[in-house]
Amino acid sequence: MGGVRVATWNVNSAKAREPRLLGWLDERAPDVVCLQETKLSDEAFEETFGAALAERGYEVAHHGEGRWNGVALLSRVGLEDVVNGLPGAPGFPHQEARAVSATCGDLRVTSVYVPNGRDREDPHYAYKLEWLGVLRDMVEAGDPSSTIVAGDFNIAPADLDVYSVEAFAESTHVTAPERDALAAIEKTGLHDVIRDRWVDVPAFTYWDYRGGAFHQDRGMRIDLVLAGAPVAERRAAAWVDRLARKGTGPSDHAPVIVDLDTAPDGDIGPVVPPPSMGANRGRSRKKA
DNA sequence: ATGTCAGTCCAAGACTGA
Numbered sequence: 332m333g334g335v336r337v338a339t340w341n342v343n344s345a346k347a348r349e350p351r352l353l354g355w356l357d358e359r360a361p362d363v364v365c366l367q368e369t370k371l372s373d374e375a376f377e378e379t380f381g382a383a384l385a386e387r388g389y390e391v392a393h394h395g396e397g398r399w400n401g402v403a404l405l406s407r408v409g410l411e412d413v414v415n416g417l418p419g420a421p422g423f424p425h426q427e428a429r430a431v432s433a434t435c436g437d438l439r440v441t442s443v444y445v446p447n448g449r450d451r452e453d454p455h456y457a458y459k460l461e462w463l464g465v466l467r468d469m470v471e472a473g474d475p476s477s478t479i480v481a482g483d484f485n486i487a488p489a490d491l492d493v494y495s496v497e498a499f500a501e502s503t504h505v506t507a508p509e510r511d512a513l514a515a516i517e518k519t520g521l522h523d524v525i526r527d528r529w530v531d532v533p534a535f536t537y538w539d540y541r542g543g544a545f546h547q548d549r550g551m552r553i554d555l556v557l558a559g560a561p562v563a564e565r566r567a568a569a570w571v572d573r574l575a576r577k578g579t580g581p582s583d584h585a586p587v588i589v590d591l592d593t594a595p596d597g598d599i600g601p602v603v604p605p606p607s608m609g610a611n612r613g614r615s616r617k618k619a
Numbered sequence: 620a621t622g623t624c625a626g627t628c629c630a631a632g633a634c635t636g637a
Contacts, residue, residue, distance in 0.1 A: 344625055540623035
């Protein structure tokens with residue numbers, strides 16, 4: 332194994348996304364996948380995807396409730412010690428299927444679907460902040476150095492992460508309490524892998540279905556991959572798979588993909604070739 | 620341009636959620 336490709340994608344109904352999801356797995360071949368908004372029961376997910384995912388070599392941890400929410404982890408580098416939900420998380424009023432964690436190889440991975448918050452005055456907003464606090468506590472109680480928390484955070488971390496600050500003046504997703512709650516999670520030792528790589532590029536991950544938002548790039552960056560420092564340092568590539576937002580029957584979210592090199596103490600050497608084998612040699616030779 | 624899409628109930632089109 333020469334490195335691990337980790338991805339997160341809010342599919343906005345796994346059932347409605349079945350052909351797109353399977354085609355995307357074949358195209359991108361991620362090793363670990365965090366899914367959100369599967370909108371399926373565990374039984375329905377198994378029935379719809381069990382065989383297709385097993386064929387592709389994935390072990391599956393799905394935590395669903397049926398109509399809404401629903402998260403999953405797919406892994407072909409191991410899937411152990413699965414925990415459904417956030418221990419001690421608030422509900423509305425019942426606990427919702429918004430988190431699932433597992434150990435995948437040398438990574439402790441959590442797929443999260445953070446509550447939307449709806450409006451600043453809505454009780455769901457307070458629920459969202461409280462839920463984020465419990466997520467922070469869970470990360471801190473674990474080992475942040477081997478942690479990945481990825482998913483739909485429903486928070487744009489900074490003004491760069493929305494297409495228009497004015498358009499969000501009265502909205503959730505951009506408020507100081509939400510951003511503070513995210514910062515508190517990161518302060519346990521997690522890094523925003525896409526933002527580390529693309530320092531001043533918006534890198535939107537979500538575009539409303541309405542009003543031609545995708546075509547006009549009126550988007551938001553709300554799907555994040557957070558990783559402990561030793562994991563984030565293994566980053567070989569990090570990007571938003573905008574192709575998956577195009578064409579027929581897309582989700583309103585695009586996947587985020589992060590490639591990690593093998594850990595320094597792994598038994599296989601680095602993925603990046605030495606300078607003498609660099610890609611530029613071939614290109615310049617061809618020119619000459 | 621809040622101009623879409625997905626789920627539910629239940630058989631069509633309202634309602635809810637994002």
